[in-house]
Amino acid sequence: MKKFKYRAKKGPNEVVQGVLAAESQDAAVDKLSGMGLLPVEVNEETVFLDEISWGLAMDTKRVRSRDVATFYRQLARLVKSGVPIVSVLTILAEQSSNQALRNILENVRNQVREGHPFSSSLAVYPHVFSAFDIAMIQAGESTGHLEISLVRIGDYREAAEELSSKLRTALVYPAFILSVGIVTVCFMLGYVIPKFSKFFTDLGQDLPGITRFLIHLSQGIQAGWIWILLGSAVTVFLIKKYLQSHREKWHEFLLQCPKAGKIILMSEIARFSRALELLLHSHITLLNALKIALPVLGNESLKKELKACGKVLEQGGYLSEGLRKSRWFPPFVVHWIRVGEESGRLDEILGEIANWYEQETARFIKLATQLIEPSLILLIGLILGFIVIAVLMPVFSMNAVIS
Incomplete structure (x- = not known):
């Protein structure tokens, strides 16, 4: 699956950017439209973000759905408590017993730290965080009730x-x-x-x-x-x-x-x-x-x-x-x-x-x-x-x- 860097309009004035995984550029555009975004620019990336290794990409196959559900619940509690998202991801990565999920969370944290939206950082891993998850998180980000969406x-x-x-x-x-x-x-x-x-x-x-x-x-x-x-x-x-x-x-x-x-x-x-x-x-x-x-x-x-x-x-x-x-x-x-x-x-x-x-x-x-x-x-x-x-x-x- 290829990676595409995008810029898209979210509402009349806001422009967001990030990276998502898709089979082709058309599929990436469709995915962005499905997320409620208006694509402005979509370009294929020649390498993974931060030189993500092949082994890290394969990690997505070793993350269980139950682990992801637990991650979302813990994430919601910490975000609701007012802990910054970067700190939350650091905490959850350190305490995760699943090495594959830990690697992914560390990479997502790095992307958020660099200024990428949380939702688009998760979208890099479609086999772990589905389009449904991303859309819910984007809705939570736009309304200011991210913790509700996470729960x-x-x-x-x-x-x-x-x-x-x-x-x-x-x-x-x-x-x-x-x-x-x-x-x-x-x-x-x-x-x-x-x-x-x-x-x-x-x-x-x-x-x-x-x-x-x-x-x-x-x-x-x-x-x-x-x-x-x-x-x-x-x-x-x-x-x-x-x-x-x-x-x-x-x-x-x-x-x-x-x-x-x-x-x-x-x-x-x-x-x-x-x-x-x-x-x-x-x-x-x-x-x-x-x-x-x-x-x-x-x-x-x-x-x-x-x-x-x-x-x-x-x-x-x-x-x-x-x-x-x-x-x-x-x-x-x-x-x-x-x-x-x-x-x-x-x-x-x-x-x-x-x-x-x-x-x-x-x-x-x-x-x-x-x-x-x-x-x-x-x-x-x-x-x-x-x-x-x-x-x-x-x-x-x-x-x-x-x-």
Whole structure:
């Protein structure tokens, strides 16, 4: 990603300057416009600010969202106490346990010390401080209530992290059960079945069909396990490449899945509604807020439809008009947003929508987990039961012959 130095107008009289990261000059201009700025000059920088090393740039990948949320909360408390921003950044950098975040904060502090705006200094690290964060901070800087914006960003980050954490936690136990089941089946096919196979061969008796199938399967795995592993790796790689090149279709398919699709849609609507609520509450125009909030979505199909809503707004229409054409937004959400637009309380309505969907997402995750766990146990039990029956049938037959 390239770095661009810019000068832009913020309001009728104020001119701001700074550096931001973008894929191209046009993308940089779009990003500035999305932040509510009027670009005057945008030029690509040949080096990072202060000769930022490649290693420091890679640090952005090692900063956790929870660490950033904590940073914003601590930052808000110190700024509210009247501590200068340079001193605040020094304090937070020194006490940060995350070395990557510490390096970034030290560099941001240096930029602020040189006279760059705080928001544009953070914008150099788009993988850590999102466009949503930057827009909120700029709104706080312009209104003189930076600490309020910082608290809201911290709350938003923590809520999003909590929702993601619930989903990850819900998947841990099913993943453990599945892993144990796979290891057990592999052990049975790779070690136990070959032992019984030799025993049955020595007996020289006819074996039931399922036993012969299991023995052939075990022998095939033993003979070609390397090719199976290579084939699996190649298959996973090809599937991953295909999904990357067809992200929108894949994300559309995910939304259409009966249970998983509902959870994904609810979590996306909750995240988007919360981001839009906070941006509007910070007096950012609806069109700019929509553009800034789009990156918080992970689903490309949903993102495409919301981009179409942006075009409706550009033509003077209502957000609810664009959402009404969407395949994914439920009618009651569209109606609720329409009420907010007509009453002038859109930010409050979006907050209510976010609250409702956050609660519903948590509830559905819990229900899905309660269904997945017994289903996996039953599936693994059936597979192991099949293996045990296939092994014991010849033994029972032999006992019958002896009797």
